[in-house]
Amino acid sequence: MDVVETIVDIPTVIIRVDECKGCGYCVEACPVKVLVQSKKLNIKGYHPAEYKGSGCTGCGVCFYTCPEPGAITVIKK
Amino acid sequence: MAKNRLGKSSAFYDIYERNPSSDKTVTHYCPGCGHGILHKFIAEALEDYGVWNRTILLSPVGCSVFAYYYFKVGNIQCAHGRAPAVATGIKRAHPDSIVISYQGDGDLAGIGGNEIIQAANRGENITVFFINNAIYGMTGGQMAPTTLVGQSTTTTPRGRDIYNEGYPIKIAEIISILESPVYVERVALADTKNIMKARSAVRKAINYQVENKGFSLVEVLSPCPTGWKMNPVDAKKWVTNEMQKYFKLGVFKDVGKERKSRKVNGEKVPLNKVPDIIDIPSDEKKEISRIEKKSEEKFLKRIKIAGFGGQGILLLGVTLAESGMMEGKNVTWLPSYGPEMRGGTANCHVIVSNQRIGSPLVDWSDILIAMNRPSLDKFEPKAVPGSLIFYDSTIVNRKPERNDVKAIGVPFTEIADGIGSTKVLNMVALGSLIRFTGMLSPETLFEAQTRVVKRKEFLELNKRAIKAGMEFIDSLKES
Amino acid sequence: MAKVLLKGNEAVVKGAILAGCRFFFGYPITPASEIAETAAYYIPLVGGTFIQAESEIGAINMVYGASSGGVRAMTASSGPGLSLKQEGISYLCGAELPCVIVDIMRGGPGLGNIAPDQGDYNQMVKGGGHGSYKVLVLAPNSVQEMCNFAILAFELADKYRNPVIVLTDGFIGQMMEPVEFPEVQVEVPKKDWALYGEEDDNKKLISSIYLDPDELEEIVIKINKKYKRMEEEEVRYEASYLEDAELVTVSFGVVSRILSSVVERCRKEGYKVGYLRPITLFPFPKKIINKLSEEGKAFLSVELSNGQMVDDVRLNARQSDVHFYGRMGGNVPSEDELYEVIVKILKGERKWLKTG
Numbered sequence: 001m002d003v004v005e006t007i008v009d010i011p012t013v014i015i016r017v018d019e020c021k022g023c024g025y026c027v028e029a030c031p032v033k034v035l036v037q038s039k040k041l042n043i044k045g046y047h048p049a050e051y052k053g054s055g056c057t058g059c060g061v062c063f064y065t066c067p068e069p070g071a072i073t074v075i076k077k
Numbered sequence: 078m079a080k081n082r083l084g085k086s087s088a089f090y091d092i093y094e095r096n097p098s099s100d101k102t103v104t105h106y107c108p109g110c111g112h113g114i115l116h117k118f119i120a121e122a123l124e125d126y127g128v129w130n131r132t133i134l135l136s137p138v139g140c141s142v143f144a145y146y147y148f149k150v151g152n153i154q155c156a157h158g159r160a161p162a163v164a165t166g167i168k169r170a171h172p173d174s175i176v177i178s179y180q181g182d183g184d185l186a187g188i189g190g191n192e193i194i195q196a197a198n199r200g201e202n203i204t205v206f207f208i209n210n211a212i213y214g215m216t217g218g219q220m221a222p223t224t225l226v227g228q229s230t231t232t233t234p235r236g237r238d239i240y241n242e243g244y245p246i247k248i249a250e251i252i253s254i255l256e257s258p259v260y261v262e263r264v265a266l267a268d269t270k271n272i273m274k275a276r277s278a279v280r281k282a283i284n285y286q287v288e289n290k291g292f293s294l295v296e297v298l299s300p301c302p303t304g305w306k307m308n309p310v311d312a313k314k315w316v317t318n319e320m321q322k323y324f325k326l327g328v329f330k331d332v333g334k335e336r337k338s339r340k341v342n343g344e345k346v347p348l349n350k351v352p353d354i355i356d357i358p359s360d361e362k363k364e365i366s367r368i369e370k371k372s373e374e375k376f377l378k379r380i381k382i383a384g385f386g387g388q389g390i391l392l393l394g395v396t397l398a399e400s401g402m403m404e405g406k407n408v409t410w411l412p413s414y415g416p417e418m419r420g421g422t423a424n425c426h427v428i429v430s431n432q433r434i435g436s437p438l439v440d441w442s443d444i445l446i447a448m449n450r451p452s453l454d455k456f457e458p459k460a461v462p463g464s465l466i467f468y469d470s471t472i473v474n475r476k477p478e479r480n481d482v483k484a485i486g487v488p489f490t491e492i493a494d495g496i497g498s499t500k501v502l503n504m505v506a507l508g509s510l511i512r513f514t515g516m517l518s519p520e521t522l523f524e525a526q527t528r529v530v531k532r533k534e535f536l537e538l539n540k541r542a543i544k545a546g547m548e549f550i551d552s553l554k555e556s
Numbered sequence: 557m558a559k560v561l562l563k564g565n566e567a568v569v570k571g572a573i574l575a576g577c578r579f580f581f582g583y584p585i586t587p588a589s590e591i592a593e594t595a596a597y598y599i600p601l602v603g604g605t606f607i608q609a610e611s612e613i614g615a616i617n618m619v620y621g622a623s624s625g626g627v628r629a630m631t632a633s634s635g636p637g638l639s640l641k642q643e644g645i646s647y648l649c650g651a652e653l654p655c656v657i658v659d660i661m662r663g664g665p666g667l668g669n670i671a672p673d674q675g676d677y678n679q680m681v682k683g684g685g686h687g688s689y690k691v692l693v694l695a696p697n698s699v700q701e702m703c704n705f706a707i708l709a710f711e712l713a714d715k716y717r718n719p720v721i722v723l724t725d726g727f728i729g730q731m732m733e734p735v736e737f738p739e740v741q742v743e744v745p746k747k748d749w750a751l752y753g754e755e756d757d758n759k760k761l762i763s764s765i766y767l768d769p770d771e772l773e774e775i776v777i778k779i780n781k782k783y784k785r786m787e788e789e790e791v792r793y794e795a796s797y798l799e800d801a802e803l804v805t806v807s808f809g810v811v812s813r814i815l816s817s818v819v820e821r822c823r824k825e826g827y828k829v830g831y832l833r834p835i836t837l838f839p840f841p842k843k844i845i846n847k848l849s850e851e852g853k854a855f856l857s858v859e860l861s862n863g864q865m866v867d868d869v870r871l872n873a874r875q876s877d878v879h880f881y882g883r884m885g886g887n888v889p890s891e892d893e894l895y896e897v898i899v900k901i902l903k904g905e906r907k908w909l910k911t912g
Contacts, residue, residue, distance in 0.1 A: 019102055023109035023302075023309035029269050044100075046108065061269050063083040064276060067113025068103060069120065069147065073084035095761070097768060130755035133624075142765065151757025153624050154765055156647045159617040162609070166621020166629065167751065169605045170579060174753025192617070195610035346603040348741040355570050355598045357737045358558040395732065399561045402734045408561070410732035414587055414670070435817030437731050437810070440890040529561075 010075050011058025013051045019071040022046030026062035026072060035062060086120035088129035089147050096146045105143055109309020110214075111266040111299025112141050115206060118279040119177065120148065125280070126287055132175040133167055135160040137189075139181035140214040158189020161196030164203045172341040175286055176203045183213050186222040186246050193252070197292050200257030202339060204282045205294040207248055210301035211320060218304045222246040225323055230304075245323060249296040253329035259291040259336050261329040265298040267316040271326065281333070289338040298324055376406065376431040378516060379439040381456055382506075383424035384448025384469075389503030392529065393446070394425035396507060399525040400517045401429035409437035422451065429516065444514070446506055448489065450474060457482075467510060469502070485513060485553075492545050501535070501542035508546025519543065559734035564702040565590035567735045568658055568722060569598065571706030572630050576742035577656070578604030579629035581618035583611060583637060586670040587726035588660035591632040612637040616644030616657075623653040624762040626750025628710050628742075632658035634726075635676045636667065639684065645719055646685030650764025652749075652779065654713035656706065657691075658722045660729035661809075661860075663886040671886020672726035674809055677864035680723050681837045688776050690783045692790060693721045693837040695808040699733035707740060712790065716782050717749075723837060725860060727810040727888070783839075792835035793844060797823060801830025803879075803902055804848055806857045806869050808834055810888060815858060818894045827902055837865070842872040849873035856881060856901060856908070858894060879908040 013035070020042060026049050027035045038050040049062075049072075058076035066072045093101045106112050123129035132150040136142055138157035145152035151174070155163045160178040168176040178196075185193050185207050193205065212230055213219040219232040223245045227236040237245075253261040260282055264275035275297060282293035298320045300312035307315060346354065353359065380397065384390045391412050398410040411426040426439035441461045447453035447468040453475070460466055462481040470486030477484040487509045493502035511517045526539055562570070569580075569591055580595035592608065599606045605622075609615035615631045622629035633641065638659050648655060661676045663669040678684070681693050692712055694705045702724070709720040751757045766772035794812075797819060798804060807815045812833040822829040830853070834841050845855070849872065856879040857866035866880040881897050883889050889897075900906040 021108035025309060028310050060083045065272055067106060067110055069089045069117055070085035070102060076081045131753045133751050133753060145761055149758045151751035152761045154763035156643055162614040162617035163621035166618035167625045170622045170625030170627045171753040191610055192614055195614060343603050351573060351602050354601050355573050398732055402559055402561050408734060411727060412730055414730040436814040436891055438888060
């Protein structure tokens with residue numbers, strides 16, 4: 001699976017790309033706008049959400065708006 | 078609840094083994110479906126309150142029929158709309174379990190409308206999550222009871238018309254006007270603020286059950302991008318802009334603070350105490366109360382007792398049967414039954430025999446007790462030749478016409494009145510019957526009385542009535 | 557134990573309690589209401605739960621829930637109520653949940669009346685709900701059997717993980733007879749498939765949904781194997797005077813009581829009439845009927861219906877004349893009436909052959 005578990009900078013958001021259905025809720029809800037919809041397709045053919053790589057505040061809004069139980073993990077500190 | 082990491086709850090299965098799909102890591106829900114969000118809130122709360130390991134979740138019929146793929150709890154899949162009744166059964170069986178009924182709008186507000194209202198009204202200590210997305214998702218976009226006015230669906234192709242389908246049903250309001258429920262709130266999976274409110278509502282509703290407060294229902298307005306034919310983000314906006322206009326958000330009822338926690342488990346009754354509790358007499362009692370009378374000869378009395386409702390016809394029959402049983406006979410008692418018979422004619426069939434009794438019906442009587450004229454008219458022709466007919470000579474204004482039977486007129490009513498109550502005329506009849514035939518001993522009858530007569534204040538009066546009936550027969554014999 | 561004079565409707569509840577039943581969910585209906593009333597009185601006293609449900613649908617689904625929890629649960633009704641319960645019975649069979657359901661039959665169709673009837677035979681024995689399922693049906697004809705069969709029904713329900721029906725008519729429910737209670741104490745064992753509100757539950761699932769056709773077919777085959785086993789192990793009937801009989805009467809419920817008297821009378825008069833009473837309506841006593849048919853005996857099925865059980869008799873008595881005599885609307889045939897029917901058949905004066 002295409003999961004990056006190497007934590008560079010916390011707080012951070014980890015997206016399990018192949019569990020994402022590309023609904024865009026997290027991208028729309030992120031208060032600091034650090035999530036984008038990827039141009040790439042995942043194995044299901046969705047454009048998954050993607051973390052820009054910096055700026056996450058660990059607020060958890062993306063986690064709570066995401067309908068998939070395991071697609072988003074937020075590390076606060 | 079400050080946590081360093083927000084991720085998949087341990088109240089979900091790691092791998093969704095029950096999902097037949099090849100990918101067992103994701104749900105079967107469409108992109109942007111609100112079910113997943115609500116699932117996450119429920120799982121998180123079950124984990125945080127430490128109750129996932131005693132939770133039983135009921136999956137409805139609808140898109141969430143497969144909720145059991147995901148929740149790592151006890152799972153029951155129920156018939157459409159019946160989850161609140163099923164929840165009642167399992168919660169009553171295991172009051173310490175946490176029972177969650179998860180239902181959609183067709184399930185809860187349509188086919189299961191009565192089940193939810195009644196479970197709420199009983200105040201079942203369960204938590205109900207009601208997903209309202211204004212459409213039937215699973216069956217492909219038909220109208221729901223909550224479909225908005227004008228909203229087009231496959232079964233309202235020109236939009237919901239109030240003159241044909243009426244207005245959308247407001248479940249939270251309906252449930253909240255009931256006295257029993259503890260907590261009712263409507264939330265929306267729309268903007269971030271409301272999503273977080275929904276999370277709080279889910280937690281509160283589950284916590285009230287953990288505290289044994291009673292029934293909670295959270296109505297969740299939820300996006301169905303596929304059913305509404307919208308992209309997910311637009312669907313969320315439609316929840317805010319359209320659904321919330323009609324379905325007002327907020328707490329409709331919350332009496333959790335005032336309600337006392339209910340007592341959960343009753344005392345277990347030891348098995349050896351059960352027969353006594355359910356009035357099955359033990360063998361020792363049998364020795365005292367049962368009077369055996371050995372008889373070699375064949376004994377068969379088919380007795381028909383008839384009159385009008387209120388004359389104590391059925392009790393007369395029961396007393397006879399009980400006495401026969403006490404004297405070691407086989408007996409049957411068969412009534413004309415039902416409350417519908419009240420006020421009309423009443424009759425019963427009693428058979429007392431020392432043989433095995435086949436038919437419990439008395440077509441032809443060996444003894445007829447006619448308490449009024451219509452009964453005599455009706456049953457006199459069905460008396461066996463040589464049989465006995467007892468009739469109330471106070472109110473039956475003719476004598477039996479048959480000359481091949483023995484007719485005994487006894488003024489049951491008059492004698493009963495003389496004792497002080499018309500009500501005991503049935504006992505007068507009984508007394509005269511046993512005196513005339515000798516088929517049962519008076520002592521047995523008195524003992525039987527103590528068993529079958531519910532109002533004990535009548536026992537003494539009944540005894541006097543039985544004796545008066547016997548004395549009347551004696552007076553006939555003397556004269 | 558000592559004998560107690562009881563109604564059939566009371567005895568069935570006391571039997572159930574002795575069998576460990578502690579959950580009753582029901583809705584009142586004449587002529588079955590005393591069952592709910594007796595349960596309402598006694599079940600809470602023995603630490604159980606009685607709920608008067610909002611409907612028969614509610615009641616059967618409460619049974620579904622309680623049975624999912626591994627406890628012994630029961631409901632009771634009469635025809636119109638059983639029609640409503642059929643959905644739940646199908647689900648119970650699909651999810652393989654044991655329970656006991658009592659049907660005290662009354663006159664139908666529709667609201668009909670409250671008098672005794674046997675017109676629920678098809679809906680109960682053949683299965684009135686959807687899908688390829690069956691239920692085990694016990695048919696008591698005395699108050700003693702109402703007690704005994706309640707106990708037996710719970711044993712069989714657990715043995716097969718299937719609902720068991722106690723099917724009888726209004727007269728057997730309403731009549732009183734002495735009952736001798738067996739000395740049984742049942743500690744209901746923990747069931748490995750049931751949910752108890754504990755961690756292990758997450759490995760279990762109570763469900764009747766199988767989307768994959770192959771999987772569902774496998775399940776249906778599996779539950780049908782149980783029905784096959786019932787046919788091998790659970791057939792029960794009562795018989796007398798079969799050996800030299802020319803005509804065998806077949807009946808259940810109150811009719812079998814009347815016929816037992818009529819058959820005695822026929823024998824006294826020299827008529828060679830036999831008596832067969834299926835105690836299990838499913839599994840139906842096919843083998844004995846088949847054997848009697850091969851011996852050239854004729855049959856007379858007497859029912860309080862338009863002729864429902866007679867179809868099962870005919871199916872297993874291919875070589876024989878199968879007569880049918882039925883009364884409906886709550887009418888019960890008298891002994892004289894049935895005696896006359898039998899004599900006419902034996903003398904070849906009249907045939908009562910149900911067509912269709």
